[in-house]
Amino acid sequence: MTGYVLYGYPESGSAAIEVALVAAEIPFTFHNLDVDNGALETAEFQAVNPRGQVPALKHPDGSIITEVPAILNHLADAHPHCGLAPAPGTSERAQHDRWLAFLHANVYEAVLRYYYTERYTDDPASVPAVKSAAFSYIARHLALFGDAITQGPFLLGDQPYGVDYLAWTLTTWLDPDHVQSASPVLAHLARAVADQPKLQEVIARNTPS
Secondary structure: OOOOEEEEEOOOOOOHHHHHHHHHHOEEEEOOOOOOHHHHHHHHHHHOOOOOOEEEEEEOOOOOEEEEEHHHHHHHHHHHHHOOOOOOOOOHHHHHHHHHHHHHHHHHHHHHHHHHHHOOOOHHHHHHHHHHHHHHHHHHHHHHHHHHHOOOOOOOOOOOHHHHHHHHHHHHOOHHHHHHHHOHHHHHHHHHHHHHHHHHHHHOOOOOO
16 A cells, blocks of 8 residues: 555645645645646546546545545545544534535636636637626625634634635635635635645645746
8 A cells, every 4th residue: 555646736626635635744645747738638647537637636545536525525534633624423524514515516616617618608709708607606605605704714713624725725716806805704714724834835836926
């Protein structure tokens, strides 16, 4: 058995997993994919994830885990001492998982729709309308997530969890003024994640310049 292997590239969805692994001090190897030269379309990576998307995490037993919520919750349950999520079966875990799924299903998807609009319509003339709708959708769902942050600085209080690392990742893909306008408390959460001393290197590597 070998350790985890994370397939990804900087400033992509793999950032949420990379930050979580570093925060939890879980040993892993980062397989940095050269997306500019078609690494996602190679037979080698298609064998890892036929969808050609990151993140993908190779488990020590050789199996592959994809989809951000599945990876984060697996890591939390496989390494409970690392504090990546509340204990299974608690109401806090239920809320963690609820909002983790919410961010992935709504904000993550809408950000892709905003930046890669041509993938979401067969009519080039409709691209501006689809992009505009995505922008409004993102703002609405950022605000809904922000309303759930009642204690702060993180979703469930003083302890950052996997859901917070995904939230931080999503904010890095957006204009900071857009995030601040949609939800000041979410903007504060993102800064709190980024300010953690042990994460400075991985944060810098995954923050657009």
